[in-house]
Amino acid sequence: MHMRRRLLLSALAAGLLLLGFGGRASAYPQFQFSSGTTRCSQCHYSPAGGGLITSWGRDESGDTISLGGDGAFLHGLWEPPSWVALGADVRLAAPLYNNTGGYEAPEWDVFPMQADAYARFAFGEQVSLYLEGGIRGDTRPPDPSVSGRFDTIGDRVISNEHYLMWRPSATGPYLRAGRFFAPFGLRFVEHIFYVQRYTGFDLYNETYNVSGGYVADDWELHVSAFAPPPESFPDALQSVGVRESGGAAYGEKRFNAMAMLALQARVGVGSEASRYTGGAVGKLWLEPAKLLFLGEADFTRQQVSAASAGENQFVSYLGATVFPIRGLMAGVAYERYQSDLAVAGTGLNAADVEVNFFPWAHCEVLAFGRYQFYGPSAGDSATGSLFMLQFHYYL
Amino acid sequence: MHNPPMPLPRLVCLAAVAAVLALFAAGCGGATDDRPPQWSFISATITEPSCATVNCHSAITQRAGLDLSARDVGYDRLIGGLYVVPGNADQSSLVGWLTAAGPLRMPPDNPLSDDDIQLIEHWINDGARNN
Numbered sequence: 001m002h003m004r005r006r007l008l009l010s011a012l013a014a015g016l017l018l019l020g021f022g023g024r025a026s027a028y029p030q031f032q033f034s035s036g037t038t039r040c041s042q043c044h045y046s047p048a049g050g051g052l053i054t055s056w057g058r059d060e061s062g063d064t065i066s067l068g069g070d071g072a073f074l075h076g077l078w079e080p081p082s083w084v085a086l087g088a089d090v091r092l093a094a095p096l097y098n099n100t101g102g103y104e105a106p107e108w109d110v111f112p113m114q115a116d117a118y119a120r121f122a123f124g125e126q127v128s129l130y131l132e133g134g135i136r137g138d139t140r141p142p143d144p145s146v147s148g149r150f151d152t153i154g155d156r157v158i159s160n161e162h163y164l165m166w167r168p169s170a171t172g173p174y175l176r177a178g179r180f181f182a183p184f185g186l187r188f189v190e191h192i193f194y195v196q197r198y199t200g201f202d203l204y205n206e207t208y209n210v211s212g213g214y215v216a217d218d219w220e221l222h223v224s225a226f227a228p229p230p231e232s233f234p235d236a237l238q239s240v241g242v243r244e245s246g247g248a249a250y251g252e253k254r255f256n257a258m259a260m261l262a263l264q265a266r267v268g269v270g271s272e273a274s275r276y277t278g279g280a281v282g283k284l285w286l287e288p289a290k291l292l293f294l295g296e297a298d299f300t301r302q303q304v305s306a307a308s309a310g311e312n313q314f315v316s317y318l319g320a321t322v323f324p325i326r327g328l329m330a331g332v333a334y335e336r337y338q339s340d341l342a343v344a345g346t347g348l349n350a351a352d353v354e355v356n357f358f359p360w361a362h363c364e365v366l367a368f369g370r371y372q373f374y375g376p377s378a379g380d381s382a383t384g385s386l387f388m389l390q391f392h393y394y395l
Numbered sequence: 396m397h398n399p400p401m402p403l404p405r406l407v408c409l410a411a412v413a414a415v416l417a418l419f420a421a422g423c424g425g426a427t428d429d430r431p432p433q434w435s436f437i438s439a440t441i442t443e444p445s446c447a448t449v450n451c452h453s454a455i456t457q458r459a460g461l462d463l464s465a466r467d468v469g470y471d472r473l474i475g476g477l478y479v480v481p482g483n484a485d486q487s488s489l490v491g492w493l494t495a496a497g498p499l500r501m502p503p504d505n506p507l508s509d510d511d512i513q514l515i516e517h518w519i520n521d522g523a524r525n526n
Binding site: 271346 | 427
């Protein structure tokens with residue numbers, strides 16, 4: 001790559017970082033098996049995937065996933081010392097069509113969706129410190145009632161992930177403590193999928209955890225205890241969503257580098273309600289067709305103590321992604337969330353279409369379409385549709 | 396390194412899992428709604444997961460001054476902010492937002508079902524207590 005081009009891209013990324021807004025640790029569960037790797041932790045420093053990518057992941061991003069280029073930090077312009085790894089993610093989004101409602105709904109708008117910087121410091125061969133920081137996003141126009149809370153860029157600083165980890169080798173046992181998402185379910189880049197939103201893993205829902213597990217070549221197990229950030233913590237360390245404490249477990253078995261089946265459970269206890277979730281995740285990679293099937297289904301029992309009542313909920317994702325040529329993946333998915341299995345009209349459905357193009361290492365263009373609808377038993381309930389483009393650059 | 400082909404039973408097992416997933420996705424339930432029209436239940440099961448999201452009515456963002464992230468604060472803001480008129484769902488602007496047509500509708504991303512909206516109306520018409 002020419003030096004001038006590298007410098008231009010690096011300057012562009014730095015500029016976007018200054019203007020950008022925070023998001024979430026990026027992960028592409030579609031790349032398991034399809035990229036030739038079987039464990040998410042081969043490409044990510046996190047033992048369960050997501051966030052800053054390893055040197056192996058950077059090589060894959062240039063050699064396998066995109067049409068070409070140098071996936072290294074700063075496009076290989078400068079190599080950090082071996083004890084530190086650095087990175088960043090920037091996403092710009094442009095909804096081209098959005099009738100899902102809200103007088104502030106961004107239509108024909110462009111907004112920065114994500115700007116996160118990552119650093120991982122290694123202390124010897126076994127211990128590391130992972131830090132992530134970004135700027136809290138705001139996808140809607142200014143609201144006078146909110147302006148007092150987010151007057152300066154400093155008010156928007158947020159750190160979704162920061163943890164200390166003991167991990168003596170790429171496979172084997174590990175322990176980590178800090179703020180992150182407990183390993184659970186499919187973890188897509190987009191936070192809007194029902195299996196993330198309604199299971200406690202929506203945007204900025206990261207909790208404080210003590211987590212441990214074991215990663216082997218063909219199986220892995222992760223067990224976590226979690227709690228919400230203490231209320232005394234500053235806004236930069238606060239999470240959004242239901243304040244629950246509890247535990248989560250995720251166990252995955254892989255078959256011949258082409259399929260996996262995982263079982264998972266989560267218990268979250270809050271001051272007003274508790275949720276008990278159990279579910280499964282599966283993937284099947286068909287190499288001749290370059291086709292990956294992936295799905296997740298979870299049942300949740302939510303019990304509301306003050307009302308002496310509860311409901312059984314169901315959430316699922318069933319998708320197929322094809323990789324027709326290097327640098328391109330296209331997928332369709334069907335989602336369902338039923339907030340009460342006893343009431344047919346509470347079942348919300350979504351049909352998704354997603355095309356990701358990786359023209360060059362560090363760059364991604366994404367087109368995403370979604371149509372949401374209730375079933376016929378829901379009467380005149382509303383529907384909604386969304387189509388958006390995204391530009392993603394990682395450093 | 397070339398991997399040996401996957402044994403047929405495992406493939407069948409995985410296909411069965413996929414089929415079960417698809418069946419589950421078809422949904423179930425009846426037309427009767429026996430859920431309690433109580434704010435504690437509505438807050439935990441409807442407004443917190445649907446409305447208290449990061450850029451909307453979460454504790455940290457509080458769009459339009461409305462924090463729906465927990466039972467008590469949500470109740471105080473809805474009543475104090477005159478979004479809910481106890482005993483009169485038709486005069487409550489909350490119901491107006493939830494049932495509005497097109498781009499005026501709330502929530503802006505995932506619309507509530509008619510059953511959920513009717514449960515909220517039921518609670519308001521019952522006096523909108525923090526029960």
